[in-house]
Amino acid sequence: MLEVAGLAVAYGELVALRDVSLHVKEGEIVTVIGSNGAGKTTLLKTISGLLRPRAGRIEFLGEGIDGLPSHEICKRGIIQVPEGRKIFPQMPVLHNLQMGAYLPAARRNFAQSLGRAYALFPRLNERRSQRAGLLSGGEQQMLAMARALMARPKLLMVDEPSLGLAPKLVAEIFNTLLVLNQEGTTILLVSQEVRQALELAQRAYVLENGRITVEGSSKDLLNDPRIKAAYLGL
Ligand SMILES: Nc1ncnc2c1ncn2[C@@H]1O[C@H](COP(=O)(O)OP(=O)(O)OP(=O)(O)O)[C@@H](O)[C@H]1O
Numbered sequence: 001m002l003e004v005a006g007l008a009v010a011y012g013e014l015v016a017l018r019d020v021s022l023h024v025k026e027g028e029i030v031t032v033i034g035s036n037g038a039g040k041t042t043l044l045k046t047i048s049g050l051l052r053p054r055a056g057r058i059e060f061l062g063e064g065i066d067g068l069p070s071h072e073i074c075k076r077g078i079i080q081v082p083e084g085r086k087i088f089p090q091m092p093v094l095h096n097l098q099m100g101a102y103l104p105a106a107r108r109n110f111a112q113s114l115g116r117a118y119a120l121f122p123r124l125n126e127r128r129s130q131r132a133g134l135l136s137g138g139e140q141q142m143l144a145m146a147r148a149l150m151a152r153p154k155l156l157m158v159d160e161p162s163l164g165l166a167p168k169l170v171a172e173i174f175n176t177l178l179v180l181n182q183e184g185t186t187i188l189l190v191s192q193e194v195r196q197a198l199e200l201a202q203r204a205y206v207l208e209n210g211r212i213t214v215e216g217s218s219k220d221l222l223n224d225p226r227i228k229a230a231y232l233g234l
Pocket residue numbers: 011014016034035036037038039040041042043083192
């Protein structure tokens with residue numbers, strides 16, 4: 001579904017990604033793990049068209065998408081839940097969800113998508129008229145995910161959904177990702193919650209200093225002594 005080959009991205013002099021190659025098959029959950037500053041957010045922003053690669057190729061459903069504007073990439077079905085949630089705090093919950101459905105195809109399915117979002121996150125329904133900025137951190141993450149779902153993603157890219165959340169909420173968010181995947185959404189997850197991400201995903205890539213250093217099935221990575229030492233505190 002998604003094929004990234006030889007990707008290089010830089011911020012001025014600072015090279016943030018070098019020769020990054022990865023793929024995601026339809027129906028998979030794939031995770032990219034790595035520590036602070038490894039380049040995870042840069043990778044997702046580049047796939048979304050928010051950053052331009054210096055080199056490399058990105059294909060989605062068999063077509064090149066690198067260089068396309070971000071709204072064009074959204075239209076093709078790649079939707080990102082950004083790091084830090086980036087909800088609209090002054091707007092009510094419902095308006096935030098409407099913002100997610102601004103593309104014509106999504107607008108046509110608005111009622112159905114809203115029903116699904118509220119079924120997944122009943123608390124958003126209870127608080128639909130409340131200003132989003134008043135939601136708890138966990139509820140804001142739910143809102144960011146629900147807003148992305150309103151766009152009817154084929155590939156949902158989620159950047160650090162667990163940031164700053166209590167363990168119980170992290171488990172809830174990860175469980176929701178599993179449900180979404182079982183309902184047919186392909187997921188690319190970036191996370192510092194390495195153990196939980198590996199338990200959720202089928203395959204994983206380790207990003208270190210802008211390079212992919214390890215890739216494989218999540219099961220193999222969970223048993224890899226290097227991963228255990230560097231990321232699982234074992
Ligand atoms: N807008 C920017 N301008 C300059 N440098 C940047 C910019 N954004 C990120 N960087 C640098 O690029 C590198 C990769 O950053 P990135 O945000 O992709 O890391 P990350 O893996 O998402 O980290 P974290 O886990 O902390 O979110 C870092 O060295 C960072 O300082």
